Amino acid sequence: MTSEDGSSTLPRRQLGRALREMREGQGLRLDQAAALAELSKSGLHRIENAQVVKVKIREIRALCEVYGVSAEETSRVLKLAEKAQAKSWHAEFNWLYRNDTFTTYVGLETPARKIILHHEVIPGLLQTADYARAMIGAYFRDDDAEDIEKRVELRLKRQAIVRRKSNPLELEVLLDESALHRVLGGPRVMAAQLRQVAEMSKLPNLSVRIVPFTSGCTWGLVPGGFLILDFGTDAKGRPVEPPLVYREGNGCPDLYMEHADDVQRYHDIAAALRSTTLDETQTRDLLRRVARSYAA
Incomplete structure (x- = not known):
């Protein structure tokens, strides 16, 4: 679903979703809500579906x-x-989790039907509490313990989209081998974390494949971690929302790319990485072998 200028900006997506959830929460049909707000049914439909350029x-x-x-x-x-x-x-x-901009990303992650990601650390959707605590504590080093725990709790709750029984997120993880050797929280934490990834990789909706050190530079200098979010299609086979690429800023502004050419470029990068990965069985074997080395 695209807007009149051929694009669909992130704020319009989020605005439309927020209004739709409010309406449905009140049990109102589209025509009922439109009449009460003195709008046309088609006008409200366009707002909810991010098709209005000038809100x-x-x-x-x-x-x-x-x-x-x-x-x-x-x-x-x-x-x-x-x-x-x-x-x-x-x-x-x-990345102050309580502000509006963090809820923007969660608002995209939650309804996504498929995510393809490349990272050099264990991604948040697969993290144990101890690993998440070590990572968050290192990043938000000035936060008190209570705030750190709130951030950990939120990260773990986000994992429900992978584990839910009804329409779980389809997740493909192209994990750089460096993630296995970058020690966060100590050997015990790493051993538990790698074992968890190995077990979660058995889920039918989850694929984890390691990009080994021996693969070299697959796509020149790979542009760090990225996620490709896809929102699936409707009953008529049309995209619910255009896919997008998300890159975390790590101190700089975070970046969302929605142009079709940008999204395709990152799909091509993911394909190049995928072509060099260990297969899923080899990946689980390596995860368990490195986990045992931490536990030794």
Whole structure:
């Protein structure tokens, strides 16, 4: 589903999803909500589906009043509406998990049907609590213990999309071998973490394959970690939302790329990496072998 200018910016996606969830939470049909907000049914449909380029703040405010949401939620949605008026392929946030920009990424990760990712550490969707605690503690070194635990709890809750019984996320992990040797939290933590990845890789919706050191530079200098998010198709076989590429900024602005050429380029990079990986059985064997070395 594309907007009038041939693109669908991240704020418009999030605004449409937020409004749709509010409406459904009130048990209102599209035509009922539109009538109450003095909008046309087609107009509200276009807003919810990120097809409106110039979002009208007064219309969004009217919808929030109809849905009876809190002042805080109204403020959050109006900020999205303001951002939706700008044509930008980038979303920037500082990884303070409680701010709006983090919920933006979660809002994309949660409805995704498939994610392909490349990383040089164990990705968050596969992390144990101890590994996550070590990583988060190293990054947010000035946070107190309570805040660290809140961040760990949230990271673990995000893993539900992989483990859920109904329509679990299809996840393909192209894991650089360096992740097995970058020690976070000590040998005991690493041993448990690698064993967990080996076990999770047996899930039918999860593929983990290691890019070994011996593969060299598959695509020149691989541009660090990245995720390709795909949102699946509707009943008529049309994309629910265009796929996008996400790259974490690590101190710089995070980057979202939605242009078809950019997405295809990262699919090509993933294919090049995939062609050099160990197969899934070899990957599990290596994970377990390295885990045993930590436990020794």
